[in-house]
Amino acid sequence: MPASIARLQRVLLMSLAIAFAGGAGAADIGQIKVAKGQVTIERSGQALPAEVGARIQPADVLKTGADGSVGITMSDNSLLSAGPNSVLVLDRYEFDSTTSQGHFDASLQKGSLAVISGRIAKQSPDAMKVRTPTSILGVRGTEFVVSVND
């Protein structure tokens, strides 16, 4: 058993070294954990590749193509995943990890989105909102899906 754990650790070391070669910036608020097909992150007008392991920052826009889907884990443990032909904007994200206080506003402009809310919504029920072009969803908890028709 100890030998296999040691082996696991060695494998892990290498994968961590690769995954975190770029390091985590202070502005990082989440990470892409799942990406299939065409997925891009738009940040400050630039389109960046949205690969597994890529870090998410406030105001990022996630876009998926007709064959695309993407899943992200936020620093408060919220899980957001978008299906094909989706545009998801992370409008505002603030999280104090000591108090669990924060704000999380996201917009689904089109497509489909599955959400499991995290510590921000658990701490204060009005602190997480998901907007669509016609509605505002107040997230008291925890798991839901939302779509926006073309």
Add this chain to the structure above:
Amino acid sequence: MTSPGGSLCRAPALWALVALLGGCATQTGTVVLLPEKDGGSTAVTVRQGDKEVVLDSPYAAARQTTSGPRAYTSSPQEVEAQFGAALAAQPGRPTSFTLYFVEGGDQFTEASQQVLASVLAEIAKQPVPDIVVVGHTDSVGSAAANDALALRRAEVVRAMLIGQGYAAASIAAVGRGERELLVPTPDNVAEPRNRRVEIIVR
């Protein structure tokens, strides 16, 4: 009276009547509340202008329309058909491990040293792991002192993981002090089960 929605809107003879009843609405989207894994209470509100629908039971749903949200009951089949791809892309739920400390210090209890092996195995399973070490205290001492102690406990565990070769940038240390007692107690009660760190692997 429920609105027939888009189809009637296309029949000119009925248009005026339907419009008069406020029923000529185009559907712009759907919201469905899903069941909780642990059966806990849950709710999402859907608001448009001054109209609001509260979804608070499994598969409670709302159609977003140009004239406001309309409640209905969805089904697992409808959710799979409309949201299968989004749900398939959902990241794995964060896994939490709890380790306990001897009173007032930053040494693990003996039993908790065993839990570390499980933590390492879970980290190895993640394609791009990130790790959050959350320190907690019992209610003995001031809130400020406990914030400091909780963070110190978290930092000790973080340093230990870094010492094992994990990249520092992938491990965050957080102190929650006495805000999240595992076993609720009045202030200034020594409670071993509250002296702990959680290691969250995600």
